[in-house]
Amino acid sequence: xxxxxxxxxxxxxxxxxxxxxxxxxxxxxxxxxxxxxxxxxxxxxxxxxxxxxxxxxxxxxxxxxxxxxxxxxxxxxxxxxxxxxxx
Numbered sequence: 821x822x823x824x825x826x827x828x829x830x831x832x833x834x835x836x837x838x839x840x841x842x843x844x845x846x847x848x849x850x851x852x853x854x855x856x857x858x859x860x861x862x863x864x865x866x867x868x869x870x871x872x873x874x875x876x877x878x879x880x881x882x883x884x885x886x887x888x889x890x891x892x893x894x895x896x897x898x899x900x901x902x903x904x905x906x907x
Contacts, residue, residue, distance in 0.1 A: 825904050826868040828880060831897025834860040835884040841872050842879055857887050863897070 828839075830849070837849040846866045852858030868878075880901070886893040 824870060826870075826873060827865050827902050828868060829863065829865050829900045829902065830895075831863050831899070832861045833882070833884060833894075834896045835887050835893025837885070838883045839866060840879075840881040840883075841868055842874060843881075844872050851887055854888065860887070861896070868901075 828841075828846075830839075833849055836851055839846045839849065846868065849859070849864060851860050880899075882895060884893055884895060
């Protein structure tokens with residue numbers, strides 16, 4: 821029996837982020853505390869649950885909030901969605 825698995829890869833998000841798939845929250849990406857804000861430039865991955873995927877179009881939404889009032893934040897790297905068939 822074969823099973824599909826889907827993941828979304830983020831190269832980097834500079835800021836705290838909430839990541840949604842079809843309106844359901846996949847995860848939070850939270851950076852470390854000031855002054856370094858560790859994790860702003862680090863890649864991370866999220867599994868996308870099969871039950872949350874539509875057979876047609878799917879929507880990934882990312883809400884980024886600034887790490888501090890005097891700096892800019894946002895999606896600073898690429899985003900890749902990968903689907904694989906597992907045996």
